[in-house]
Amino acid sequence: MLKLIESLIRYEIRQNVIKERDYVYVRNQLFNLLRIEPTDQDISYESIGYPSDALDPILDILEEQHILDGSKVARDLFDAKIMNVFAKLPSEIEDLFFNLYKKDSKLATDWYYNYMKALNYIRSERIEKNEFFKTSSIYGDVEITINLSKPEKDPKSILAASKVKSLAYPKCVLCAESEGFAGNPSRDSRDQHRLIELNVNNEPWYLQYSPYTYYNEHAIVLSKEHRPMKINQKTFENLLELCEQFNHYLFGSNADLPIVGGSILSHDHYQGGNYVFPIEKAKTLDSWKKDGITYNLKKWPLSTLVIKSKSKEALIKKAVSILDKWKNYDNADLDIKSYSDDTPHHTITPIARIEDGFYTLTLILRDNQTSDEHPLGIFHPHADKWHIKKENIGLIEAMGLAILPARLKTEMAFVKSYLLTQKQLPDEALKHKDFAQKILNEHQIDKDNVDEILEQAIGEVFVSILEDSGCFKQNKEGISAFKSFIKDELI
Ligand SMILES: [Zn+2]
Known part of the structure; x- marks a missing residue:
């Protein structure tokens, strides 16, 4: 145990999370937390690559001593407390961040990102175990990750959760009050979680990194106030303002309607x-x-319009006009419907970037209707693809990065073995039977090509899911209707 503690402290000194001067203090804190008899003896250590290299065996020992109950939740709750011993207070972190920011915003985000990794808030060693691959399609390459650290949610539970007026503290997992929160079995620990307060259009917001890191430097910006998602003029203004503050980043928002x-x-x-x-x-x-704005209609399975301008104000005005128009747009031939009575169906998934001095907004048109045929959503993954994914197509996936549930890792191992041997699939993988059969019908499978063919087939299902989610389909009729929708903006 002493050697593990020493290795962890030495790691944090190497990562500049603490200084040599902090050594005695940190060690005493850890002795107390881990219920070890204090000592001043010199201890050897190993040079570790991740905090978890020391934390995992420390947690194993605590389980043997029955200090932890052996559950994964208990481990995650406790290792956050160990790492919090090393963490600075939020105000000190902000001072360091903004001192770097004065020189260059990238220096500030680089430092903060690495700091949160060194504190194990971003669990790099878990994230590196995620599967990642690219597959080709008629829309260009799409990307797939199989995420091993987050549970799958279906749209109904998401909708139900959105209706719960929670009285718990913090009100939700995003709330700024999560900073330093000890957590409990139903809420992840946030002991060493630290936020950076930002001023976005004269309103307090906070920057943090996602502990799940679906892509490089996956950042989250949350409002200080716990209030519902809303796509409106303010959203476009805030996203572009954030791009001005961090011009090496893109910023986007999920849509504000269920499904x-x-x-x-x-x-x-x-x-x-x-x-x-x-x-x-x-x-x-x-x-x-027209009028200093460039409109690009994209060859992309979701209905995507990119608008660009040197003038931020003109671009925001145009985005609002397109949003308003989409909110009231109906096209019965294409099953596109703006309202059912007073319930709105239309919204936009927006993405902002500053590129070569141009403000850019990517607007993805969304429609959340359901029908008897598609009870989870007409423009949502259809039932024949649920064996791969049933969840909402949110911002990240709409941009072409699939986040597939952890269960697929084991299930695809069964499918792979089935493709090679055609022996019966186990019960938990039976839902992939048709998928596997289709691959067998189309390919001559051997052990050298099976991985590539299976990955490509998963990618094809993902693309097909994105096509389900597109309002104007990428066929002659859909493209023509999409063009008339945009062209009204040009008159
Ligand atoms: Zn909240």
């Missing part, structure tokens, strides 16, 4: 990061220019 929104509708927040998504590399189907 087409993200997993959290109850707290206003955006996502950002240092990553170029497949949607940004998609080809342009058609392009127009």
Whole structure:
């Protein structure tokens, strides 16, 4: 145990999380927390690569001593307390962040991102175990991750959660009051969680990194106030303002309606990061220019319009006009419907970036109707693809990065073995039977090509899911209707 503690302290000194001067203090704190007899003897240590290299065996020992009950939850709750011993107070972290920010915003985010990794808030070693691959499609490459650290939510539970008026403290997992929160079995610990307060258009917001890191420097920006997601003029203004503050990042928002929104509708927040998504590399189907604004209609399975301008004000005004128009747009031939009585169906998933001095907004049109045929959503993954994914298509996936549930890792191992041997699939993988059969019908499978063919087939299902989610389909009729929708804006 002593050697593990020493290794962890030495790691945090190497990462500049603490200084040599802090050594005695930190060690005494850990002795107390881990219920070890204090000592001043010199202890050897190992040079570890991740905090978890020391934390995991420390937690094993605590389980043997029955200090922890052996559950995964108890481990995660406790290792956050160990790491919090190393963490500075929020105000000190903000001072360091903004001192760097004065020189260059990238220096500030680089430091903060690495600091949160070194504190194990971002659990890098788990994230690196996630599966990641790219597959080709007629829309360009799409990207797939199989995420091993987050449970799958279906739209109904997301909708139900959005209706619960929670009295708990903090009100939700995003709330700023989570900073330093000890957690409990139903709420992750946030002991070493630290936020950076930002001023976004004269309103307090906070920057943090996602502990799940679906892509490089996956950032979350949340409003200080716990209030529902809302896509309106303010959203466009805030996203572009954030791009001005951190011009090496893109920022986007999930839509604000169930089914087409993200997993959290109850707290206003955006996502950002240092990553170029497949949607940004998609080809342009058609392009127009008017009054200093360029319009690009994208060849992309979701209905995507990119508008660009040197003038931020003009761009925001145009985005609002397109949003308003979409909110009231109906096209019975294409099953597109703006309202059922007073219930709105239409919203936008927006993404902002500043590129070569141009303000850019990517507007993805969304419709959340349900029908008897598609009870979870007409423009949502259809039932024949639920064996791969049933969850909402939120911002990240709409941009072409699939976040697939952890269960697929084991299930795909069964499918792979089935493709090679055609021996019976186990019960838990039976839902993939048709999928596997289709692959067998189309390919000559051997052990050298099976991985690539299976990945490509998963990618094809993902693309098909995105096509389900597109309002104007990428066929002659859909494209033509999409063009007339935009062209009204050009008159
Ligand atoms: Zn909240």
